[in-house]
Amino acid sequence: MNQLISVQAAAELIRQGTPLSLAGPESALDQLPAGNWIGGTIPYFMVPSGGVVVQDGQVFATDLSPAGEVSFASYGPETLGDISRNGPDNGFAVTIIPAGSSSHQKFAAGAANFEDAFLKPTVGWIAGVHLSQLGTVTPKVYDGRTATKYEDRAVVAYVKLPADKLASIEIVNLFEPGTGDLLQFEQTAFEVGQCLVNGQPTNLATYVREHGLENGQLPLVGDFAGAHVNASLQSVGEAGGKVVLYAPVFPGVDYRFAKPVGDYAAAFRARLADQSTDGLALSCNCILNFVFGELEGKAIGGMAGPITFGEIAYQLLNQTMVSVRVH
Amino acid sequence: MAIPALNHPCWQKLAAGGLSKIRTQHLGTQLLAKRIERSTDPLPARAAELHAFFTKWERILPTEVAQLTTL
Numbered sequence: 115m116n117q118l119i120s121v122q123a124a125a126e127l128i129r130q131g132t133p134l135s136l137a138g139p140e141s142a143l144d145q146l147p148a149g150n151w152i153g154g155t156i157p158y159f160m161v162p163s164g165g166v167v168v169q170d171g172q173v174f175a176t177d178l179s180p181a182g183e184v185s186f187a188s189y190g191p192e193t194l195g196d197i198s199r200n201g202p203d204n205g206f207a208v209t210i211i212p213a214g215s216s217s218h219q220k221f222a223a224g225a226a227n228f229e230d231a232f233l234k235p236t237v238g239w240i241a242g243v244h245l246s247q248l249g250t251v252t253p254k255v256y257d258g259r260t261a262t263k264y265e266d267r268a269v270v271a272y273v274k275l276p277a278d279k280l281a282s283i284e285i286v287n288l289f290e291p292g293t294g295d296l297l298q299f300e301q302t303a304f305e306v307g308q309c310l311v312n313g314q315p316t317n318l319a320t321y322v323r324e325h326g327l328e329n330g331q332l333p334l335v336g337d338f339a340g341a342h343v344n345a346s347l348q349s350v351g352e353a354g355g356k357v358v359l360y361a362p363v364f365p366g367v368d369y370r371f372a373k374p375v376g377d378y379a380a381a382f383r384a385r386l387a388d389q390s391t392d393g394l395a396l397s398c399n400c401i402l403n404f405v406f407g408e409l410e411g412k413a414i415g416g417m418a419g420p421i422t423f424g425e426i427a428y429q430l431l432n433q434t435m436v437s438v439r440v441h
Numbered sequence: 442m443a444i445p446a447l448n449h450p451c452w453q454k455l456a457a458g459g460l461s462k463i464r465t466q467h468l469g470t471q472l473l474a475k476r477i478e479r480s481t482d483p484l485p486a487r488a489a490e491l492h493a494f495f496t497k498w499e500r501i502l503p504t505e506v507a508q509l510t511t512l
Contacts, residue, residue, distance in 0.1 A: 226472060226475075226476045227476065227480075231476075232469050232472070232473045232476075232490075232494050233493060233494060233497050235469060280498070280500060280501055282467070282469070282501055283468055283469065284468065285468055338471055338472055338474075338475040339460075339461055339463075339470075339471040339472070339474035339475045339478070340465070340466075340471050341468055341471035341472060341475075343472075364479070365479070366475075366478065366479040367475065367479075427468060428468070428469060428472050429472060441500075441501055
């Protein structure tokens with residue numbers, strides 16, 4: 115199961131002991147009984163027929179039991195390094211973290227350096243809120259074992275795979291680096307004042323405004339040994355001020371602003387057309403793709419899952435579709 | 442191709458920068474390559490991390506494993 119269902123149906127699955135990863139509005143998740151589940155707040159989803167915004171009575175449920183043996187944990191911001199360390203030797207950790215929390219910040223800055231991060235992969239997403247509630251309602255995650263919600267913890271479902279199976283994390287990033295200036299950063303940071311543009315010290319906010327990029331539609335694309343990792347713009351201060359990002363930039367990584375993407379839905383369909391859905395355990399996609407790509411009601415190739423405030427594939431990503439597949 | 446033993450010189454070469462030349466589309470390998478490049482861990486620790494990684498994922502990374510002693 116990997117679909118939108120009613121709160122009542124989710125509650126029944128929980129009472130039956132089904133291990134679930136859940137996503138939905140806070141009012142819906144609040145109604146669920148204690149059991150074998152984790153959850154995070156978000157009202158936006160991709161389903162095979164297109165992007166949707168749900169009301170109070172629905173949640174997106176992913177039954178993790180077909181993939182393997184499931185156990186649960188939660189971690190505070192100071193112990194996030196235990197997410198991978200405590201994972202099964204063969205499996206993956208489905209992780210949900212609330213947007214804007216210190217857990218979000220610490221995971222983003224450090225996940226790639228957590229012990230066993232690349233031996234016991236972490237996949238998941240950043241919980242959010244309806245965009246009309248930004249700044250007034252905080253995102254939450256839920257430890258279903260006690261049906262308790264948190265504003266600053268990571269909740270984890272560990273999936274232990276059979277010995278003859280392996281998990282791989284896959285991404286679809288529509289954005290490619292443009293051919294423009296090379297941007298580099300001297301510190302790991304969500305908020306950036308100065309950076310280097312083609313080696314010259316430059317105020318990033320000034321640069322972004324001079325190049326007409328302040329609408330945030332185009333992310334910075336980092337070159338991670340050939341992988342394109344986005345850092346999306348959340349807000350751009352006045353010239354001379356700071357740029358706030360949805361994911362940190364890192365020193366030692368070359369960044370360029372992305373090339374524009376025209377029709378997001380068509381681009382996703384094209385990228386997903388030759389991908390099998392065999393073994394897919396869960397997927398998520400980014401709220402910025404949903405908004406800038408106007409994906410509400412548009413089918414993008416059969417993937418289903420929450421539309422999130424950040425995606426996790428070993429480390430925090432932005433404006434990227436993430437899936438985990440069991441081979 | 443079998444995974445070279447941990448004492449094979451390829452691991453230290455990979456950890457010292459060779460891994461950045463690997464041809465791969467595997468996200469985990471790419472992100473690990475960048476992590477190793479930016480790491481201040483001692484070279485033997487980085488080499489051991491790479492050995493553990495390719496030993497774990499050998500079955501789904503045959504083309505990457507085939508490159509290990511050539512980089």
